[in-house]
Amino acid sequence: MRIATWNVNSSRARAERIGDWLDRSDVDVLAMQETKARDHQFPESVFTDRGYEVAHHGLSQWNGVAIASRVGLEDVRIGFPGQPGFGEPEEREARAIAATCGGVQVWSLYVPNGREVDHPHYAYKLRWLEALREGGAARLAEDPEAQIAYVGDFNIAPQDDDVWDMAAFEGLTHVTEPERAAFAKLVDAGFAEVVREYTPGPGVYTYWDYKGLAFPKRKGMRIDFVLASPALRARVTGASIDREERKGKGASDHAPVIVALDGADSQPVDRPQSKK
């Protein structure tokens, strides 16, 4: 079984490309973020035409998360217990959806960006991650054998190597100590990040800004991850980042990340062409 996560940056603008990628990648489960659609606008046929079931959660043109699966899609959940909202009054956003696919509970997560360190969105981001951790820890305490995958766009670069130049991120979100601590607490709660060991850096990223030729200049960030509960982690045998998908016209600014279970094939690994 192969599970992928991909911030598609609009399901409608990317519909054809998502279909082509499914044909090429042959994954069993695809978790998507930033679908940027309400439920009735989501291009379901891209998935159903190819034999996938799909669940989508979108409330507006912002955010939006979905899971497509050809190994079953059961027990769909919208949001997680205690998931905080944003704004005044606080509104819960479309940033989390779960489904059990082939015995694995897959959570497609779009962690809040944070915007700026002194912006209310940043505190929201930290609250959101803490609530996610609490729920995950409680779930593992209940059932230590649970197969849970927290996948998606975490909007955190956990290590200095996860950005092309730490100096360029001075004072910016995604690399601050509290964000990294929140990520580490989730890992410490039992949800190990399983992609990095198969796609070692430096210079290995999952996101490249559209601006300033960031992709060809290899100025990216590693911010998309797969976190696995202990029972699931034991099944992981490979992972890859499909940076080919970032190429060409009409690409998302994020690349798909794939995890292989039980010896399934994994895509070629993203590697820097040159080192200085």
Added chain:
DNA sequence: ATGGCGTCTCACAGACGA
């Protein structure tokens, strides 16, 4: 050089993204 690029909407400007 607050540019740059892409996507969205009660669109032709502003919000959001990271």
